[in-house]
Amino acid sequence: MYNAKDIYLRDNTLTVKKDVYPLSKILTIEAKELRLKDQLLRILCISAAASVVGWAFLPIVAPVLMLVGALFAILTAKKYELRAEFRGTDESGDHWVPIARGRKTEEFTLFKAIVEGVGK
Template structure:
């Protein structure tokens, strides 16, 4: 009988899971891995549960953009690129997202940016902890 943890180990090798150490909240900024964001630019932070519709939009968008580029330059591989990008899109399926609303610096206004996306309950809890820490900073 096959062990259920084999699949988790394989995914763990392909994708890095977020841990509390990946986030650093200071008085002036937020660091997520190698990315740094100034708190003065962040208006709000929230953890959002992603549904099938959010993920489907991401998958279809990725598939259409990449396959359109392939059809433009190498038309005979257009359908192969479309199928391949759907597979890649499904591998990027996420359940939770830590996102921030940044203050607009021009006439385009404020905008939301996904800081981190995760699948597990542990990642969701880490995101909630970061959200709470950032709300306490403001």
């Protein structure tokens, strides 16, 4: 669980636990409530990645690994996310990166406070 000591703004940087993000590289930041669509997409991606590993090395275990991947994704699902859009440094363009994820409404409130603080 994140608290105010874990995520804070200071000296034009955003600090999340031990990670430091300079605000000059962040284009946009948002606190997002992850919906069912987001969760299902994550479950599908993780289970497919686990299945691919199975198909590559031992095809008979691929369906089992797909179920294990789906179970892992379900057990580690989070409801809220703090994410930032970073300026691209090459021709790949700008990209969104999840900075923190949480399950409790207190964390979501903290994420929204950070978004408001960056916007000032």
